Amino acid sequence: MDITSYLNSLEDCREALIHFRRDLHRHPEPGWKEFYTTARLIAALKDHGIPVKYGKEILHRDYLWGYPPQKELDVCMERAVSQGADAGIIKEMDGFTGAMAVIETGNPGPVTALRFDIDCNDVGEDMEPCRLPVKNGFSSENCGCMHACGHDGHASLGLFVCLALNAIRKDLSGVIKIIFQPAEEGVRGAQSIAESGVLDDVDWFLSGHLGMGWKTGELLALTNGFLSTTKIDAVITGLSSHAGASPQDGHNAILAACSATLAMHTACQDSRGAARLNVGTISGGTGRNVVADRAVLQLETRGETTEIERTVFDRAMSSLKGAAEMFGCTVDTKIMGSASGADSDDALEPFIKAGASRIPEITRYVPSGGFTGSEDAAYLMSRVQAHGGKAAYMCIGCDIAAPHHNARFDIDENALMTGLKLYISVLWELLGQKQ
Amino acid sequence: MDITSYLNSLEDCREALIHFRRDLHRHPEPGWKEFYTTARLIAALKDHGIPVKYGKEILHRDYLWGYPPQKELDVCMERAVSQGADAGIIKEMDGFTGAMAVIETGNPGPVTALRFDIDCNDVGEDMEPCRLPVKNGFSSENCGCMHACGHDGHASLGLFVCLALNAIRKDLSGVIKIIFQPAEEGVRGAQSIAESGVLDDVDWFLSGHLGMGWKTGELLALTNGFLSTTKIDAVITGLSSHAGASPQDGHNAILAACSATLAMHTACQDSRGAARLNVGTISGGTGRNVVADRAVLQLETRGETTEIERTVFDRAMSSLKGAAEMFGCTVDTKIMGSASGADSDDALEPFIKAGASRIPEITRYVPSGGFTGSEDAAYLMSRVQAHGGKAAYMCIGCDIAAPHHNARFDIDENALMTGLKLYISVLWELLGQKQ
Amino acid sequence: MDITSYLNSLEDCREALIHFRRDLHRHPEPGWKEFYTTARLIAALKDHGIPVKYGKEILHRDYLWGYPPQKELDVCMERAVSQGADAGIIKEMDGFTGAMAVIETGNPGPVTALRFDIDCNDVGEDMEPCRLPVKNGFSSENCGCMHACGHDGHASLGLFVCLALNAIRKDLSGVIKIIFQPAEEGVRGAQSIAESGVLDDVDWFLSGHLGMGWKTGELLALTNGFLSTTKIDAVITGLSSHAGASPQDGHNAILAACSATLAMHTACQDSRGAARLNVGTISGGTGRNVVADRAVLQLETRGETTEIERTVFDRAMSSLKGAAEMFGCTVDTKIMGSASGADSDDALEPFIKAGASRIPEITRYVPSGGFTGSEDAAYLMSRVQAHGGKAAYMCIGCDIAAPHHNARFDIDENALMTGLKLYISVLWELLGQKQ
């Protein structure tokens, strides 16, 4: 097979790829609620005869961080159907989003996994007429929801990578698993997939992100330095009383929350590397003249290594427990998300380099570089690496109209085609039957 | 005039009084938004030819604590009209609620003022079918609003006291001003009335409350020990930044709010008497992974005397300013309400006692007692006392179905008739032309 | 017996009384170390054949708050002997100070107890030549110790009251116990005496203080409103580490102490009455560049009633425990002193009034009044009142040269004679065999 001609031939997909991406952009769905998105992906895979697993087959139910209440899921499923999703597929999904296509090449060889995330952000899209999504009629139809981090592009890319790999599967080796992961925002979805075991036979793992500071034409091959992180909700419960008439009868949850917040924020000095803690939101109390019986903190801990993050996390827990005790309150904490730290494996860099060299759209190649945040792909990478597999995370350059998570965010759709060719070309390096 | 027969004849009003009260209960309106309520009162007064002032005539515009934005007022005015209020009167009110009837007896004598508060609470009424207001079809029609402190009773009582006094005005002396005060909840409305000057010629001032721990048949003649109080909203503004990628660029408004809250709550040790401070609500931050750039505190200070309250207030202000400075933030504070401390005058007790002795429904008379909270009637009392007038605040016993401000609160309507007779009987003691 | 002549005859003691007081002033001894003072008292009592109990007979060993280490006691015992105390008596005291004279009248009657405190303050006396104690050569010879609260006067007064009562015991009734209490400062000594049981048969209890805001010639008969109080030392233990090289290995005791201190100071809002908490001293850490492994707080809680004080105390304990937990530290707390709240009994006022009326030096008589602080006599009063006895605490007016506890404090010695006559005259009212 002539890989170069095949890559050129992929240009025929350009219109369909962009069309699919715009459809997802119009129907953004937040984590664990990607019913329309998942149903569309499954339908397209099935149309092409590609086997696909979903729901409980690829998720471990003990790790569904931040999973919404059934009532909210019901609303989203109904909306998905009303927007055109296949009602039968949604029924089969049984309340769980995400999917995994499995391409059996029929040739002996390694197990390779790709991962694409599919959820949107809790951001209301800016509807200014001159913005491209508005002008071209594909801006969000779901109030308060928006693809402001490019996962519409990731999901579309993943689908077309699947289709392209399927077309040439006879020329590849081993088995390829393409994962469509729910709930990346808030780093909630990956651990559940990792714990399900579907990655435990994987030799090669590849994932990536559009943009992230890299412009169209640039490629960062190996991304390193993901911060380990945990997302925590803490609910402090005290006892209310009238602030004027019987202040002594109350147990003040706001005071406990304030003490905990201050104490926790002192926990980030660590000579082993970067440590972070942020109480990002606080809310408490019911009225000015009532001793507050409830306060809620949304916080996150991060660390350059899992050990550092663990130290910060433990101190956050102690701070919360101690602060509650100080004021006669109790505290419940709930893990809302979690990502490990991870680095890409050098072993994959030559394959990416060779793959990229075939794509003229890639004009600047950077072998490795850092990441200023957390990504729950790191969980999947760690899981693969734990049994000896190799993993890499690429940043695929993409001009953006506004910063990630901003209401005016938009991607350069040209980067989608570049990404599609890149994945196919790199996988050819890894798995191509080159005679 | 035979006062005893007249008091007996008031029984004829029982049905109308209860009917009026139930109508107000169905249409509860929070502070500064009592358009339906005020319009109904004005219409009734005008129907009986009683002169009435309202709007800017009785309010000083510099002291409209917690006055809502025009947009909210517009919505409430529209609702009032749609619920049956006189559109013409509402137009004349020009956005201001509250009213003052003025009864000129034509006889020489003192100026006497009565005060009734008319606003509801921000509480959604419990709609359980067995509750009396639900069963009898007069539960709240305004979502999230409820007369849960009996001001529907106060307003109705005030109206019928007016009518009854008007009927016998020839047998009384001096001038009687009956004030229907908006926005007592949050102690917002009284100071504006006090500063308008309408009380500055008042010799006798009388107000009161249904319930407050006293059962139907009981009367506390002189209520003492109102706590001076100020209600404050504080907005702390910092600078947001990404909590993982550039924490050092943020100025954390949540940390400032927490430090201020802890510091303020240490300010209540005072050997001169009771001092109180409560940060009743806190809210801040926009997302878990963002250094918060904004936090809002709703707090109140109280003191057994104005001096004590001032000390606590000053310390709260210092705490807020200092805490903002600690974290490179700024703070804006806004006074949302305010009440002075006050005590009733002993000089009025003999009149109340004599008046009460004529009412067989009053089975237990208590000359004086304390109050565990704040009431902005205290501002009016202080204003009257400042120029040598005498003031008293009565607690008129009334069985209640649930605590004040509770969603299941309801009054014993029998207490309304007792209250009506009490006011007329006491005023007869004060002003009756007894030959 | 003619009480008036007897009171007049007491003038013969004036010189001896002043002489004895000045000797005590020269040899001030802090709480639990009053060896010289106690030995002098015991010797004088024995010289007059008055039975006296001391040491373990009148102290319960479980309640020796703030009892010093043996080494310090040894030094004080040696000093006492070197200053002229009877070595034999000191040996018998076996390390415990304080004494109780017991006068048996031989006549049937009630048991009466008087209480005089005997310890000095940890204050270095001002040695300016013009001060009376310096000019007259009776200033403190014990470095850092000074009678700056008049307990030298109390002890002397107690001795001469004993001698005077003993002289007329045949004309009195019942049994009289005169207690010389150690360690009033820091409210440490009284509970140990109360728990020993020596007061459990007492019908009448009388104590008092010189000065306290009352001038020579004034008498406050019934002192009320002693604040209940507990004195606590808290030691927080963490783990040190190098602040630059391994901050994450430390458990910061200073941060725990700071959190606890702030939290505790929020605990004083109580609608039942005055509540107080003060962290009076804080110290922690060993060096600027070391994470502190130890911090010590000296604090006190107070309340208008024992219940209020208990609430504040419990919150202080919770705050300390919770704060330690927040930072991975532990905390040890130790009770260093304690006094209950108490009020004087009205039943004693007529006797005091009648007694006082016989003393021309008393020119202003005040039946009852408040106290702005704590006194451990309150423990003794409560103990007596608990089994139905009656107790009173008088403030005996006395001009003072500087505030209590000040290095320039001094009493007007004329008040000593007034006090002596007052006690005898009041006891005559209570116990005199008036035929």
Added chain:
Amino acid sequence: MDITSYLNSLEDCREALIHFRRDLHRHPEPGWKEFYTTARLIAALKDHGIPVKYGKEILHRDYLWGYPPQKELDVCMERAVSQGADAGIIKEMDGFTGAMAVIETGNPGPVTALRFDIDCNDVGEDMEPCRLPVKNGFSSENCGCMHACGHDGHASLGLFVCLALNAIRKDLSGVIKIIFQPAEEGVRGAQSIAESGVLDDVDWFLSGHLGMGWKTGELLALTNGFLSTTKIDAVITGLSSHAGASPQDGHNAILAACSATLAMHTACQDSRGAARLNVGTISGGTGRNVVADRAVLQLETRGETTEIERTVFDRAMSSLKGAAEMFGCTVDTKIMGSASGADSDDALEPFIKAGASRIPEITRYVPSGGFTGSEDAAYLMSRVQAHGGKAAYMCIGCDIAAPHHNARFDIDENALMTGLKLYISVLWELLGQKQ
């Protein structure tokens, strides 16, 4: 000149070097008080005809961080003389310690500077008989002072380096300045020397430390990563009042100190690199029952770069000011020491490597490595680097008996000879006239 033979001949100094070091060990002097030490050095230099500058010639008076009061200096000067220092030299020093020898080679060439620190620690030496300094009679004679960081070795090494360079100066080029720096502990002395300008013509700068985790025989050529640091004392002044009787009159300095301490410790999250803050000691208050009017904090800030340290420092200052304002207090801060961050220059490594290769005692050579703390040599390095000079800081391996700053610390004196040969050999590489 045959450098190898010359290095061998230095063995003749061994006994004298050790003897001099032991004499300094017996007479340890803390920062700014090194009168005996400086006088001994000056005397020895003068004996060998080496020009030496000292006192105000090499110190800028505006940067004497933590300079002691005159009274303390007087005591130390007297002690120095009594211990055998030259009274004339001490007089000439005029209260300032430290010195700089200047060796003019007479040949053209660069200006080279060496720096040795000379002060001791505030540690009482462990006097256990089996410790070498005790057994050999050279343990500290100055109570509470001890050379527990090896600066006695540094100073001795510096002196003998001087003598050895002076002996071969004709074979070297340029000018060599050998600085004996006072007050390294607490990073107080270097900035004053830097600001005096004596380094402003320096091309090569070399300094180092014995031990620091490296064993006898090891050499770390280029030390990197000194943390920038500032040492600060903060005094918070409030207003005292009686905690029971008038708590509202106080302004609580302890509460301000606690708030500031918590707030400051939240300031160490920085994505640019390591940031540190430590409140190492806290003390406040005068008595349990008094609202504290004073609290003192000893703290330090550190940063991987000067910019980071500045951010932390600014936040510490804001926290202190804001906390004082919160409680109506004021705060005074005083800089007690300061060091910049610095890295060694690679340009010097080849010279050090070549120089070290000639010393058989050096058995392990490490080109570069990190440092876990702060050193005020960094100020001198930065000053030299600022005008284009090159600087390096070596860690000269040395077995130690206990950790640095421990009361049982002692150096392996063999390392002194290794160090002497190393300096001479490296300088020969830099400055040797090799024909």
